[in-house]
Amino acid sequence: MLAVNALTAVAALVREPQFDLWAGQWLEMSALVEPYLIIEIAVLYVLAPWIARQAQPAGVLAVAAITLAIGLAVHALIGRLFPEPPLALLRHLLLALCVCVVLIGYFGLRARALSPAIAESRLQALQARIRPHFLFNSINAVLSLIRSDPKQAETALVDMADLFRVLMRDNRELVPLADEIELCRQYLALEKLRLTDRLNVEWHLNSMPADALVPPLVLQPLLENAVYHGIEPSAAPGVVSINIFYKGGEVHAILRNPYQAEGGRHHAGNKMALANIRERLQLHFDAEASLESRVRDAIYEVHIRMPYRPVKPAPAREAADDRAKPARDAGPALARGSTGAPHG
C-alpha cells in the first residue's frame, strides 16, 4: 500500500502535464512545470524506498512536503531567470499541492479497490487452471502403467502430487522462475505419458534468470493450452517450445505451439486463461508487464514480458519457499545445463 503511494506520486506527476494541457491557457506554464516535474520524479524515485517504509500518514506528508519544497526551489530558480509577480508563487504551490493530494487520494482508492482483487486472484487462478479433461486422462494413463511399468507409474503419480500441491496452495506470493519451470516440466512429463511421440518439447533456457520472481502458475496454464489446442487436435507430432531469456532488466517468456485452425475446440477457454494471467501480471507488476499472443506462419505464440525482480537474499521466507535460491550479487542468475534439444 505504501509502496503504491510512493509510486503513485511519481506516476501522478507524470500525468500532471496533461492536466495542464487541458487547461489550455496554462500551456505556457507547462514550460515551468516540466523541470519541476522532472526534479520531483528524480527526488521521489531516490526516496521511494524510504517513503515506502514510513507509516501511511507520514508517507503522504513526506510526499506533500517534498512537492512543496521542490516547488519553492524551482520557483526561486525560475524567479532568477524570469521576474514573476509574487502571487504566482502561492498559486503555483497550491496547485501543485492540490494535484498531489488528489492523485495520492486517487491511487489510494485504486489500491484499496485492487487489494480484494489480489485476494481474489488466488481463487481465479484456481478456477482457470487444469482442465478436468487433463486430470482424468492422466489418471487413466497412470492406471495403464501400473501393471506394465510400476516404476514409471510411481514417477507419474509423484509428478501429479507435486502439480496439485502447487495448484492448491496459496498462490498470492511471487515464486522463483526456477520453481515455475520445474512445475512445467512435471506437467509436460504427464502429458508426454499419454500423448507419447505426438508431443515434443523444446526448452531454450540458456539465458533464463532462474532467480527472477514471477507470479505462480504464469506459464503452466499456457502450456496446458498449448497442448490442448496445439498438440491434441492433431494426429501428427507437434512441437511446443519454451524460450525464456533476460533482456534489458526484463524477463521474456515466449511459448510457441502449432496453430490448429480447425481443431473444433472452443477457444473460449484459451482466452479465459490469457485474461486471467494478464490480470495477475497486472496485479503484481502493473504496467511493467505485458502478455501478447499472435498467430504467425501456423504457429501460435504467447509473449510475456515481466520486470526482473530477483529473489531477495534475506532468508526470512516461508517454509514453502525452501527451494528459493539466494540472488547472486550482480545480474540475473542464469540457468545452467539446459539445452535446446527436444526434451524426452
Next chain:
Amino acid sequence: MADAPLRVLVVDDEAPARRRLRELLDDCAGALPLVVVGEAAGGREALDLLHTVSADLLLTDIHMPEMSGLELARHVLKLPQPPVVIFTTAHDEYAVQAFEVNAVDYLMKPVRAQRLLAALEKVPRLKPIPAARLDQLPGATRRFLSVTERSRVVLVPVDEIVYLKAELKYITIRTAQREHLLEESLTRLEEEFAPRFVRVHRNCLVGRDFIRGFERRVGDGGDAHWEVLLRDVPETLPVSRRQQFIVREIGRESQ
C-alpha cells in the same frame, strides 16, 4: 446356438488408454468370452481394420484428432454388418448429458472393470445407434462423408468437396478427382456444414472455397442466367433465378 466370443475393436488416440482398456478386457474375458480383434489410433485406421476383420463391438474414445468417435459411429453404419458402438470419454459433461437423453451407451474414463463387464454383457441385445440419433449429439459435424463402394466404406473429406448435386435418389459428390454417390438429404447436409456450402440451385450446393467466379450465359430461348465457374473441375453449374442474390453476395466478398 453356440456362444461365439464377443469380438471387440478398441479405438483411442492415446496409446496408454488403449493398453488400459485391453488389460480390462482381458480381466473380463474370464466372465464373458471375448476376443480383442484389434486396436486403432483413429477413425480412419479403425474403418480400414473393419474391412478385413469384423467386430461386434467398437469401444471408441470421443475426442480424437481428425475424426471424433461420434463421427466414426456414423461411418461404421455403412458397413454391411455394423458393430455396436460404446463410447469412452474422460470428461465431457455436455456429451454425457446428450448421451443420456439419446440413450447412447458410454463409459467414463478411467473405466471400472465391473462397469465394462456390465456393458459387454448388454452388447448382444444392443443394435447399432441410428444416424438420426447420432445427429443429435453435440460435436457431430463430420469431417468426412462416407459412401459404400464395392462393400467398402470410402471416406470423402468434406473440405475436398467441390459441389454436391441431388439427382433422383442420390446425391453426387464431386471432388477434383472423381464423383461418388451418396444417399442422404441435401437439406440436412446444408445444415450440418453451414456455412461451408452455398446453395446455387434447388438441387445443388457448391463449396464456397471452390467458387472461381460467375459468368452470364444466354440460353437457346434467349433468357440469360448466371453460371458458377469452379476451381479444379472443368464443368460449370447454373445459378437458379431464386438464388441469383448469391452472385452479388459472393462477388462482394471476393473484392
